[in-house]
Amino acid sequence: MDLGSIMDELATRLDTIAGLRVYNHPPDSVSVPAAIVTYPGTLQFDKTYQRGMDQLDPSVVALVGKVTTKSARDTMAAYCRGSGASSFKEVLEAGTYTSCDTVRVVSVDFDMVTMSGVEYLAATFALDITGQGD
């Protein structure tokens, strides 16, 4: 699997969500609401014999408005739903990918992220991706 191609395809899928600004790698600056496809914590080789399968766990970080605003909460709630047009899980898992075989959104963790002096409500979506070894 090619990591860059996977991050590109994930970003392309997320770009179908209306109003969301999508970054296919960590950017210098962000305009919210935004989704940032980040690097995996681990890329595991040799999950089967003869380079048959690899597995990796990239994350997608969602940033919405200031953490103290209700609109930020409502926007994030839509992204975190299990289904729906703005659901990261549904949008990512419904995709057809050429760079990998399976994409699953495993979980989401919430946090606050400070960028340019502003505290944004953030959510990190943990992904589990498998594909052919190469």
Place this chain on the structure above:
Amino acid sequence: MAFVHGKGTFISLDAKDLSAFTDSSELNRSADSHDVTTYGKNAHVYQGGLKDGKASMSGTYDNTAVTGPRAVIMPLLGTVVPLIRQTEGTGSGKPQDAVDVLVTGYVETNPVADMVKWSCEMVLSDDVDTAAQA
């Protein structure tokens, strides 16, 4: 001498390469024992009998239509077909076990939070050819 990693293992059933879908395999060889202890002995005395054995393999399910584990193994249930296992991978002079096996079981396991897995059970039929690879 050197330790050998399992990732390069080759395994095929009925001449179909299943390596890329397999993450574990075993070839268990055994022999019958006959107790020939007679009066006057202080310990059992044994004589060897017929050789026997079992084989198993398991891995991650792949829906490849013709060469995936389901497509290959399910039609072979109850039939005797050749199994080839190359413990150190493919290469001239490397060890190989070639034996006919009766395919006795095929299992697909679907955990909710993981990949679909499969496993196959076999019993050895006749001698194992342990000649190294040509």
